[in-house]
Amino acid sequence: MKKVIIVGGGIAGLAAAYHIQRKISSGAPLECSLLESGNQFGGKIATERSDGFVIERGPDSFISQKPAAIQLCKQLGIEDHLVGTNPKTPRTYVYTGGKLVTMPDGLSLMIPTKFLPFATTPLFSLAGKIRMACDLVIPKKVDDRDESLASFVRRRMGEEALRKMAEPMLAGIYAADPETMSIDSTFPMFVETERKHRSLILGMLAKKKARHGVNSDERPANNYTLFMTLKDGLAKMVETIIEKSPAVQFQLGARVKFISNEAGNWCVHLENGGEQKSHALILATPGHTTARLLQPIAPDTAATLMQIKYVSTATVTLAYKKENFSHALDGFGFVVPKCEGRNILACTWTSSKFPHRVPQGYVMLRCYLGGALQEDVAEKDEQTLATLVRRDLKEIMGIKEEPVFCKVFHNRKSNVQYHVNHSRHIDSVMKNLERLPGLFLAGSAYRGIGIPDCIQNGNQSAEAASQFLAGKS
Numbered sequence: 001m002k003k004v005i006i007v008g009g010g011i012a013g014l015a016a017a018y019h020i021q022r023k024i025s026s027g028a029p030l031e032c033s034l035l036e037s038g039n040q041f042g043g044k045i046a047t048e049r050s051d052g053f054v055i056e057r058g059p060d061s062f063i064s065q066k067p068a069a070i071q072l073c074k075q076l077g078i079e080d081h082l083v084g085t086n087p088k089t090p091r092t093y094v095y096t097g098g099k100l101v102t103m104p105d106g107l108s109l110m111i112p113t114k115f116l117p118f119a120t121t122p123l124f125s126l127a128g129k130i131r132m133a134c135d136l137v138i139p140k141k142v143d144d145r146d147e148s149l150a151s152f153v154r155r156r157m158g159e160e161a162l163r164k165m166a167e168p169m170l171a172g173i174y175a176a177d178p179e180t181m182s183i184d185s186t187f188p189m190f191v192e193t194e195r196k197h198r199s200l201i202l203g204m205l206a207k208k209k210a211r212h213g214v215n216s217d218e219r220p221a222n223n224y225t226l227f228m229t230l231k232d233g234l235a236k237m238v239e240t241i242i243e244k245s246p247a248v249q250f251q252l253g254a255r256v257k258f259i260s261n262e263a264g265n266w267c268v269h270l271e272n273g274g275e276q277k278s279h280a281l282i283l284a285t286p287g288h289t290t291a292r293l294l295q296p297i298a299p300d301t302a303a304t305l306m307q308i309k310y311v312s313t314a315t316v317t318l319a320y321k322k323e324n325f326s327h328a329l330d331g332f333g334f335v336v337p338k339c340e341g342r343n344i345l346a347c348t349w350t351s352s353k354f355p356h357r358v359p360q361g362y363v364m365l366r367c368y369l370g371g372a373l374q375e376d377v378a379e380k381d382e383q384t385l386a387t388l389v390r391r392d393l394k395e396i397m398g399i400k401e402e403p404v405f406c407k408v409f410h411n412r413k414s415n416v417q418y419h420v421n422h423s424r425h426i427d428s429v430m431k432n433l434e435r436l437p438g439l440f441l442a443g444s445a446y447r448g449i450g451i452p453d454c455i456q457n458g459n460q461s462a463e464a465a466s467q468f469l470a471g472k473s
C-alpha cells in the first residue's frame with residue numbers, strides 16, 4: 001500500500017483528497033491523509049448559516065466558464081444544489097461622480113460588444129468612448145512579454161476604461177493593484193484575443209458570433225449563468241467532499257511544522273510533536289507556508305515562493321428588514337473606482353443576486369474592502385469597519401435604516417497577488433520540484449486563484465502523485 005499525505009484542507013487540498021478517494025474506490029492500492037492546521041476544513045471557503053441567512057465569509061460564487069467546480073459538484077452528487085444569478089436583475093453599477101451609473105449592456109468583462117448602449121452610456125466621456133473605440137485600429141503588441149493589467153488596458157482602450165471599468169471590475173476580483181498585476185496570469189483570454197484578432201472588440205464580436213444561438217455573454221449555452229454558487233453556501237462542497245471520502249483520514253488541528261525526506265520517503269513533522277510518513281506528499285498550503293516548509297530542503301524554490309505577495313481584505317455583510325427598505329436593489333450591486341475615495345471596493349446586493357440566501361422579508365448586502373490599493377482599511381477593527389461601511393452605504397445608496405445584523409470578517413493576508421512575470425516564476429518552481437520526486441504543490445499560489453482553478457490544480461497534483469506511486473510500485 002502506498003501512502004499520500006496532503007497538507008492543507010482548503011479547496012485545493014480537498015479536491016486532491018477526493019481525487020485520491022475516487023482512485024481508491026476504483027481499486028488503486030493507496031492510503032491518504034489530509035492534515036489541516038485550523039479547526040475547520042475549507043480554508044478561504046467558510047459559510048455561516050443562521051435563521052435562514054446564508055453568509056459567506058470569503059468567496060461567494062465561482063465562474064462557470066472554467067468547468068472544474070461544476071464537474072466536482074456533479075461527481076459529488078450535489079448538482080441540484082447549484083444556483084445561478086437572478087436573471088431578473090442582471091445589472092451592475094459603477095459609483096462615479098457621486099452616483100450609481102449602470103454598466104452599459106453588452107459589456108463582456110470590459111469589452112463593449114453592443115454599439116448603442118455603449119454610445120449612450122453616461123459612464124464614459126465622449127473622449128473616453130472615442131479612445132476605447134481606437135481598439136478597433138490599434139495594432140497588436142509585437143512581443144509576447146507579460147505586462148500589467150493597467151499597461152494592457154491603457155494601451156488598447158485608454159485611461160478612462162482603466163479607471164472606471166478595468167480597475168474596479170477586473171483588478172477588484174483579485175483585490176489587486178492593476179499597475180502590478182500580471183495580465184498573462186489573470187486574464188490570459190485578453191492576451192489571446194489580441195494575438196488572434198488584434199482588436200479586443202472585434203475578437204469578442206467574433207466569439208459572440210461563433211456562439212450563435214446564445215442570447216448573451218452572461219448565459220452560456222449550457223444554461224449556467226456566468227457566476228454560480230450553491231444553495232446552502234460554498235461550504236456544501238467542502239462538507240460533501242469529506243462525507244464522500246471515507247477512505248481518506250481527515251485531521252483538524254494538525255499544523256505541519258517542517259518536512260523532511262528520508263531515503264526517498266517523506267516525513268511530515270507536526271507542531272504537536274507527532275510525525276507521519278508517506279511515499280508522496282502534496283503541499284496545498286498558501287505560498288508563504290509552502291515556502292517555509294520547503295526552506296530547509298529547497299531554499300531556492302522557497303525564496304521564489306516567498307516573493308508571492310498576499311494582501312488583506314475584509315467583508316461586511318448587513319441584513320435589513322425588507323419592508324420600507326429605502327433602496328430598490330435592482331441589480332447585482334456596484335463597484336467603486338479608487339479615485340472616488342470610498343472605503344468600499346464593491347458591494348454585492350446578495351438578496352437580489354442570489355435570492356435564496358435570505359429568509360422571506362429581508363434583504364442582505366455584502367461589502368468588500370481592502371486589497372492592494374487600500375490594505376490599511378481591511379486592517380481596521382470590526383467596529384470601525386462597520387461604521388465606515390454604514391457611512392459609505394448611506395452616502396452612496398441612501399441607506400439610513402438600522403441593520404438587523406452587521407457581520408465583519410477579516411481575511412488577513414489572504415488574497416494572493418499575481419505580479420507581472422508570475423507564470424515565469426512558477427515555471428521555474430515547478431522545474432526545480434523535479435529534483436524532489438514525490439513532492440507536489442497545489443493551490444491558489446500557482447496557476448489561478450479562482451475556486452475552479454484551485455480544484456483543477458488539486459486534481460492535477462493528486463493525479464501526478466498517484467501516477468508517481470503507480471510507477472514506484
Ligand SMILES: Cc1cc2nc3c(=O)[nH]c(=O)nc-3n(C[C@H](O)[C@H](O)[C@H](O)COP(=O)(O)OP(=O)(O)OC[C@H]3O[C@@H](n4cnc5c(N)ncnc54)[C@H](O)[C@@H]3O)c2cc1C
Pocket residue numbers: 007008009010011012013035036037038041042043044045057058059060061062063254255256257284285286289313411414415442443444445449450451452454
Ligand atoms: C475574501 C476572498 C474572496 C474570494 N472570492 C472568491 C470568489 O467569489 N470566487 C472564487 O472563485 N474565488 C474567490 N476567492 C479565491 C479563492 O477562494 C481562493 O483562491 C481559494 O479558496 C484558495 O484555496 P486553497 O486551497 O488554495 O487555499 P486555502 O483556502 O488558503 O487553504 C489552505 C489551507 O492550508 C491550511 N494550512 C496552512 N498552513 C498549514 C500548515 N502548516 N499545516 C497544515 N495546514 C495548513 C490553512 O489553514 C488552509 O485551510 C476569494 C478569496 C478571498 C480571500
